[in-house]
Structure formats: structure tokens, C-alpha cells
Amino acid sequence: MKVKAMIKENNALREQMTPFNRSYFEDMILAMRASQVDPVRAEELLLEAAALLLQGQGKGKNAKQIFGEHPEDYFKDIMGSVPARPERSKLNYYLMIAWTALTLFFGVMAIAGLFMEWSGGSADMFGKVSVFTLIVVGLGSIVLMELLVRWMSSLSENDAPKAKTFDIKALGIYVLVAVVVIFAGIFLDNLFPVITISPWVSLIIGLAGGLGLKFIFFKS
Structure with a gap:
């Protein structure tokens, strides 16, 4: 799936979130897209997080209960382990x-x-x-x-x-x-x-x- 298609799907998933969860997830998006993670991999991780959030939301949990106090914490280890996008010569x-x-x-x-x-x-x-x-x-x-x-x-x-x-x-x-x-x-x-x-x-x-x-x- 291309980046644009994943972003479109991500936006559709966000519409299903409660206002608090959506705001929290948007902070997660900003943290991930500002990182050096490859764009394709970044969108894949965000889609996985969105699905996990909606699953928890269906059980009555909010984003902080699922991912932690700070939105960027969930991706800290992932950002350090996935390949970084190549630097422009x-x-x-x-x-x-x-x-x-x-x-x-x-x-x-x-x-x-x-x-x-x-x-x-x-x-x-x-x-x-x-x-x-x-x-x-x-x-x-x-x-x-x-x-x-x-x-x-x-x-x-x-x-x-x-x-x-x-x-x-x-x-x-x-x-x-x-x-x-x-x-x-x-x-x-x-x-x-x-x-x-x-x-x-x-x-x-x-x-x-x-x-x-x-x-x-x-x-x-």
C-alpha cells in the first residue's frame, strides 16, 4: 500500500475515535512523522497503533490507558530500531x-x-x-x-x-x-x-x- 493510501485509511480510522483519543493519536502522528523513520514504515506503524487504539476504545479504554501518559513514548523503541530514511546527498x-x-x-x-x-x-x-x-x-x-x-x-x-x-x-x-x-x-x-x-x-x-x-x- 502506498503512503497516500495509508494516510487516507489513517484519516478514516481517526474519524471513529472519541475526541480525546483522536487528539492523543494526532500527537502520536506528529511525533512519528517528525522522526527519521522511513515514511512507508511510519504509516504502517501508525495504522497498527490506530487499530490497537480502536480495539481498546471498544473495551472502554482511553488512549493513555493503552499507550501511556505521553503519545511519543509508544514509538520510542520503534524509532530507534527501524531503518532511518536515507539522508539526501x-x-x-x-x-x-x-x-x-x-x-x-x-x-x-x-x-x-x-x-x-x-x-x-x-x-x-x-x-x-x-x-x-x-x-x-x-x-x-x-x-x-x-x-x-x-x-x-x-x-x-x-x-x-x-x-x-x-x-x-x-x-x-x-x-x-x-x-x-x-x-x-x-x-x-x-x-x-x-x-x-x-x-x-x-x-x-x-x-x-x-x-x-x-x-x-x-x-x-
Whole structure:
């Protein structure tokens, strides 16, 4: 059974639960789906737990009496014993980021260009793309994501997270790099070919990119 089919069946089972048991079971779902357990195995375990809960409910028991005080406790040992989902390789991760950025880029170009055409304006500015721009969008999205991840990891692990001491030197380096990239872009943009592309073609590329994300990077 596929993941989507199991989720649908799980939802049907939840409808048969009392409000208290449903709330408890939904916390179990959140704990399991947030874990590193393989998605297929996770849904199988949740279906087993739902059946067990309904069986106990039929005997007058509630979720706490069946699974314990805390919803996540029932799966603790299971989470540690079942195979974890494979980690995405670094290359695959970077490719996914660049793919997503370019998909969004062509999507925006398509929407803006079609809007200009339908409103009677000129879509010329949305019909020409420099190869250098595509490179910057792809590579820039990777750099931006890395900076964001590093900033997030720099936050304190206390209950009330706060950023580390402000680093003026690091800020200066980032600003300098940004300025260099901007001026290099102005110069290099003229050295790379410019592609003429209609908004409809941009729309097709954007849709194809979205399908690629679903079936290549996020397949079940």
C-alpha cells in the first residue's frame, strides 16, 4: 500500500475515535512523522497503533490507558530500531535548491509576462533572460541557503533562543562580497548570451520544473 493510501485509511480510522483519543493519536502522528523513520514504515506503524487504539476504545479504554501518559513514548523503541530514511546527498541537496530557485524564477517570469500581455502592456522585459542571470539564480540560491542554515545553527540551544554576539567583521565580508558580485554581474552580464523566451515557454518550464521537484526529489 502506498503512503497516500495509508494516510487516507489513517484519516478514516481517526474519524471513529472519541475526541480525546483522536487528539492523543494526532500527537502520536506528529511525533512519528517528525522522526527519521522511513515514511512507508511510519504509516504502517501508525495504522497498527490506530487499530490497537480502536480495539481498546471498544473495551472502554482511553488512549493513555493503552499507550501511556505521553503519545511519543509508544514509538520510542520503534524509532530507534527501524531503518532511518536515507539522508539526501550533498550534491542532490544543492541540485534541489538550484532547481527550485530556477523553477520559481521562470514561474515569476511567466506570470509577470502574461499579466503584462493581458493588460495591454509590453512583456519584452520578461521575455529576455541572460545565461549569466540563470547561473546567478542557481548558484546564488545555494549560497543563500547555506548562509541561512549557518545562521540558524548559530542560534543558542536554550529554551529562549538568541543569536550570538553581533559580528561586524562577518557582516563587512558579506557586504563586500555582495558588492563585488553586483559589479561583476554588470560586467559579465554583457559577456553571456541573452535568450529570448516567451512567457508561455517560461510557464511550461516552470510547470515542468515543479513536476521535476515532485517526481525526482520528493518521490515517495
